[in-house]
Amino acid sequence: MTFLRLSGVRKSFGPLEVLRGVDLDVGQGEVVCLIGPSGSGKSTLLRCVNHLETLDGGEIRLEDELIGYTRKGDTYYPLSDRAAARQRRRFGMVFQGFHLFPHLTVLENVVEAPTRVLRRSRGECAEQAHELLASVGLAEKHAAYPRELSGGQQQRVAIARALAMEPDVMLFDEPTSALDPELVGEVLGVMRRLAQRTMTMIVVTHEIGFARQVSDRVAVMDGGTIVELGTPAEVLGAPKHRTTQAFVRSLG
Numbered sequence: 746m747t748f749l750r751l752s753g754v755r756k757s758f759g760p761l762e763v764l765r766g767v768d769l770d771v772g773q774g775e776v777v778c779l780i781g782p783s784g785s786g787k788s789t790l791l792r793c794v795n796h797l798e799t800l801d802g803g804e805i806r807l808e809d810e811l812i813g814y815t816r817k818g819d820t821y822y823p824l825s826d827r828a829a830a831r832q833r834r835r836f837g838m839v840f841q842g843f844h845l846f847p848h849l850t851v852l853e854n855v856v857e858a859p860t861r862v863l864r865r866s867r868g869e870c871a872e873q874a875h876e877l878l879a880s881v882g883l884a885e886k887h888a889a890y891p892r893e894l895s896g897g898q899q900q901r902v903a904i905a906r907a908l909a910m911e912p913d914v915m916l917f918d919e920p921t922s923a924l925d926p927e928l929v930g931e932v933l934g935v936m937r938r939l940a941q942r943t944m945t946m947i948v949v950t951h952e953i954g955f956a957r958q959v960s961d962r963v964a965v966m967d968g969g970t971i972v973e974l975g976t977p978a979e980v981l982g983a984p985k986h987r988t989t990q991a992f993v994r995s996l997g
């Protein structure tokens with residue numbers, strides 16, 4: 746059974762067709778890098794996966810469970826807010842901007858969601874948060890405030906915070922695009938270790954080295970569809986589609 750399955754996913758904003766039928770299967774523990782030009786629909790696709798957007802067609806399933814809807818016959822009905830929130834917790838999302846709570850310490854940022862949403866005890870969550878902070882190399886920063894951290898450190902806290910909810914899938918949307926070049930490596934290093942620990946991940950990125958070394962497969966989007974999909978060696982080493990060829994060429 747495929748772990749995460751996107752079938753014929755369609756999404757429009759008014760007259761603008763942004764996703765035109767996207768099919769993608771992601772196995773458990775697999776890392777898929779999603780590349781493609783700006784405006785091709787990458788962010789929208791991630792937002793559809795954890796149902797931050799409603800779909801106009803197709804479906805998304807995680808372990809065969811329909812995401813965002815229930816289905817009776819050929820008709821789809823939206824989930825209740827409560828059921829949608831429960832599903833959304835299976836996905837961790839990390840964005841280009843870090844979106845930490847500025848008035849909370851690093852530890853409190855990581856502890857906030859599991860205590861409030863999962864109603865777990867503060868002590869238990871704090872213990873887990875210390876472990877997660879250690880795993881992203883920030884054990885000693887637990888009492889700092891976000892403004893006292895570099896962008897790379899803030900992004901590592903954002904990753905720890907997402908992991909605190911124990912998601913089944915991590916979605917990354919250009920997690921290093923806002924960082925100074927010298928800080929990119931530390932964030933990619935954390936993501937690489939996460940991949941090695943068999944997290945299922947979809948990563949939108951321009952970091953070709955990461956895509957080459959860490960991803961199991963690379964998907965190339967253009968104009969709202971996946972135009973090329975394969976191993977990094979296939980897609981980046983011998984690109985077939987002109988979009989991929991242009992992308993690889995642009996990286997020198």
Ligand code: ADP
Nearest residue numbers: 758761763781782783784785786787788789790
């Ligand atoms: P990418 O992440 O590949 O750059 P996006 O998924 O962000 O692409 O955007 C794809 C297209 O959808 C763009 O033309 C963008 O302007 C449009 N778009 C994205 N979100 C919205 C929205 N909420 N309302 C209207 N248009 C949107």
Ligand code: MG
Nearest residue numbers: 787788789918
């Ligand atoms: Mg985007």
